[in-house]
Amino acid sequence: MSAAPLVSVVIPVRNEAPNIAPLVAEIQAALAATPHEIIYVDDGSTDATPEVLAGLPVRRLRHRESCGQSAAIMTGVAAATGTWIATLDGDGQNDPADIPHMLARAEAETAAAGGWVMVAGHRVNRKDSWVKRRSSRLANGIRAALLRDATPDTGCGLKLFPRTLFQAMPHFDHMHRFLPALALRAGARVLSEPVNHRPRLRGASNYGTLDRLAVSIFDLFGVAWLQRRGKRPEIEAP
Numbered sequence: 001m002s003a004a005p006l007v008s009v010v011i012p013v014r015n016e017a018p019n020i021a022p023l024v025a026e027i028q029a030a031l032a033a034t035p036h037e038i039i040y041v042d043d044g045s046t047d048a049t050p051e052v053l054a055g056l057p058v059r060r061l062r063h064r065e066s067c068g069q070s071a072a073i074m075t076g077v078a079a080a081t082g083t084w085i086a087t088l089d090g091d092g093q094n095d096p097a098d099i100p101h102m103l104a105r106a107e108a109e110t111a112a113a114g115g116w117v118m119v120a121g122h123r124v125n126r127k128d129s130w131v132k133r134r135s136s137r138l139a140n141g142i143r144a145a146l147l148r149d150a151t152p153d154t155g156c157g158l159k160l161f162p163r164t165l166f167q168a169m170p171h172f173d174h175m176h177r178f179l180p181a182l183a184l185r186a187g188a189r190v191l192s193e194p195v196n197h198r199p200r201l202r203g204a205s206n207y208g209t210l211d212r213l214a215v216s217i218f219d220l221f222g223v224a225w226l227q228r229r230g231k232r233p234e235i236e237a238p
Contacts, residue, residue: 003035007103008082008163012041012072013090017048018202023092024056030096034103039080040090041072070176077166085166087176089157091203094121095196102160102193109191116165116188120151120180121158121195146224151180151192158195161188170226178223185230 009027013020020040027038038058042049044066053060061075077085084103088094102119109117159179169175169182180190 005035005037005082007031007034007036007084007086007099007160008077008080009036009038009086009088009096009099010041010073010076010080011039011088011090012043012069012076013045013049014043014066014072015045015047015049016090016203017045017052019090019092020049020052021056023090023096024058027096027099028057030099034100037080037082039076041076043067043069043072068173070172070174073176074171077163080163082163084160085163086160087157091200091205093198093200094156094158095198098158098193098195099160102158102195105191105193106160109189113189116162116183116186118159118161118165118180118183118188118190119193120154120190121156122151122153122192123156123197124194126197146220147178147181147227149178149181149184149190151190153192154178154180156195156197172222174219177219181223181227185227 009031011023024038027036040053040058040060042053042060042062044063050060050062059079061079063072063075073087076087084106086099086102088096088099098121102121106117106119154177157176161179161183165183165186165188168186169179175182183190
């Protein structure tokens with residue numbers, strides 16, 4: 001009998017057929033010494049994504065229609081059985097080789113101080129277009145000023161956190177953009193870790209820059225509202 005997974009790697013995808021097999025191979029290599037499971041959530045793909053996933057050793061879930069990246073992450077985490085969740089984008093730009101040292105840091109921090117810990121990837125040398133890098137820099141500055149989440153790059157898809165922490169967060173569309181702020185609201189500590197970032201080699205982005213900018217301002221104020229109304233009671237021993 002195989003060991004229960006320590007890490008569930010959750011990957012939301014939409015029309016990423018050419019990138020799936022290479023990324024699965026990289027995840028398997030990176031986590032060869034760690035009990036893990038790989039969960040792909042196909043967010044209503046119209047290309048060969050379902051057929052590619054059917055031929056790989058992964059758990060696969062599918063949305064009949066596209067519901068967005070946050071909904072796909074929620075579906076994946078709900079199905080996960082690992083103690084820790086690692087999320088990464090399905091386009092191959094995040095490097096699975098970063099997961100083991102993020103896990104080691106999270107486990108060390110948990111052992112030292114207890115409680116929940118989220119480790120958020122920080123793409124120090126981004127391999128994106130000028131438009132993406134510029135819009136992210138602007139969005140990160142506004143978000144940090146309003147939410148004070150002390151995270152330089154919340155847009156990085158590579159994050160590691162306890163499954164129980166995610167379950168304690170409010171779930172809503174576009175929540176994946178604000179995971180560090182929501183983790184802080186839940187009482188977790190959030191750490192940023194420099195990670196590798198790679199250029200996209202195959203396919204095109206399915207979650208566009210303009211789509212992100214169109215909804216971000218409403219979401220930002222909504223999360224700020226949630227922060228002001230979050231309370232964490234201290235439980236006294238009887």
